Amino acid sequence: MADASAGGFPDDYPTIDPTSFDVVVCGTGLPESILAAACAAAGKTVLHVDPNPFYGSLYSSVPLPSLPSFLSPGSSAPCPPPSTETSSPASHSAVHLDHRCLYSEVETSGTIPEPSNRFTVDLVGPRVLYCADEAVDLLLRSGGNNHVEFKSVEGGSLLYWDGALYPVPDSKGAIFMDSTLKPGMKTLLFSFFKLVESHIAAEGEGEASGKISEEDLDLPFVEFLKKQRLPPKISAVMLYAIAMADYDQDAADSCEKLLTTRDGIKSIALYLSSIKRFANAEGAFIYPMYGHGELPQAFCRFAAVKGALYVLRMPVTALLLDQEKKRYIGTRLASGQDILCQQLILDPSFKIPSLEIPSDVSDSNSPRKVARGICITSSSIKQGKSSVLVVFPPKSLQEQQAAAVRVLQLSSNVAVCPPGMFMAYLSTPCTDAFLGKQCINKAIEVLFSAQGSDDSEGHLETTSENIENAKPTLIWNCVYVQEITQGTSGTVLSCPMPDENLDYRNILESTKKLFADTYPDEEFLPRNSAPKYADDDSDSAE
């Protein structure tokens, strides 16, 4: 293969060869990377470009010092001068691509401890993987499990209730160990989990006995829990810490936000099977070493192994429009080179110029948002544990708190910060940016004491060991609001933004749907598509 112009370390934009592909993907966020992998696995020729010198786009993990440039509008993507509309020789013209503003209300305080570049920040935080969820399956299917290592969220979950943090009794072991539960309550909990487990087992075997009745499955989950005589605190554990409901189930104003027993049980089933999935994982959740930015890299590598061509530091500036057919037929790179393709896949930071946009992209009625927070402390929320989840149920922080606030604390054992430091991520879905941020700030106040405060109130009851834990001191924090956009399919496909959830299930579902819309006849990352390794003796392959 001729490679005169190839090879790395370009000061100028390289010339891409060939100049025509089945698919061009711009941006290396998780959905784009998975789509690149799926397209390459389906035998499509793929060009995958990213304007940044690193992988991950809106799903990356960035060194903390570069976070501000990511969050402040305008500076995220160096916009080259609009390509002059010199219509190209052919019958197509270039339509300039704009970026949308995705982050707002950015507020930081405190000083980043040195060495500041040893802190790596997830743009998707707080986020984890269930041991038994689709993300793990995709990693296994694509061989990505060879590239990314994980650690358990070994501290389990805590629920904020009546002004204190309580351990979440999410398994038989946890119930047994929990000193805050009365014996009668333990019995109730054991029998509730047993009920769920026998329902799952019966469903698996298609048997009627042991199953929860259809009638009950259609009930709101909150009603079902009352029927099981679970008291409010335990109901809250089930609803918000295990079934992961976000909105107030006691006052749900729309059935959209109301969890049915069917869905509640399904979530609990996933949780329980996650606990059992890997023998030496502790708990239901795992976190990728070095941060979530590793995941897109794993799928990009898979795509590369399947033949996709990778070019970082290569912005796209315009879409190529076929004037007659009113159809996009390619893209113009920052180098000025035009690349033709059948299918364009863009990361959600692009505004797709209207022309063929499906009408359901009406962002008019208050777009969904998520308020996020990032905190640095030098001690753990849960003594002796490096990683832990915390959930603040709706209304637990203030009356106007419409949705649960979720927190994930990490430590240096996942290589995202220096030893002795902790990072906590917070998020809550919101429609009003101000209220969303207010809830995040309240949760920060509850969990941490401000630096320089005299700590007179600086403790928070953690009832697990009946010890009053000193609140960790907040060293640095950043709170901001992020837009959430949905994926849209079409000749120019737009990928979904990182959503408000703790896991990737919705993002993966919509990514799969985008692929199915685009290539209805192709299988999405077939099970046996993992690269075969030339290795005979062992455990590592397949």
Add this chain to the structure above:
Amino acid sequence: MAANSGNKIRNAKLVLLGDVGAGKSSLVLRFVKGQFVEFQESTIGAAFFSQTLAVNDETVKFEIWDTAGQERYHSLAPMYYRGAAAAIVVYDISNQASFTRAKKWVQELQAQGNQNTVVALAGNKADLVETRQVQIEEAKTYAQENGLFFMETSAKTATNVNDIFYEIAKRLLQGQAAQNPQAGMILSQRPNERVVSASSCCS
């Protein structure tokens, strides 16, 4: 990645670096399969290979990562370098530009990798003496100055191919330095099976 003492097998991730066409994949194929293909296509289809090598009473199990073409436009991911115990930077002795770029890859490796990585410089296509552009002395001097060890190899004739891997294995075993103490767990393909922790290991 780390090894226990005793009758040990030491797992070591080894990455290949170098320009398109320098012969990275050919070196690996020669080492792992004993094969050589004259007009090897650009790398498609292999994510990594593994091969064990015995050194005295110890064994090194290499996990060899090829670039999958991501080096072509200088787009290798940090993931590629992570936890690499060893690296072979490959150039083509009949192509001066590939040597110049090999030096850039060494810099890149020093920036991205960890300090304990054993780095080998391979002047490949040593069979092409008639069109040689890079002199042995030049490469040797460069290697010495940068703490690499150097060999000229030929994937075609198999010259020095096993030797370079053997030398890496020896150096890995000598420098038993504590490696990546933070290894996490690797997800197992088979559900309900024990997750292999990278730090505890087969023996």
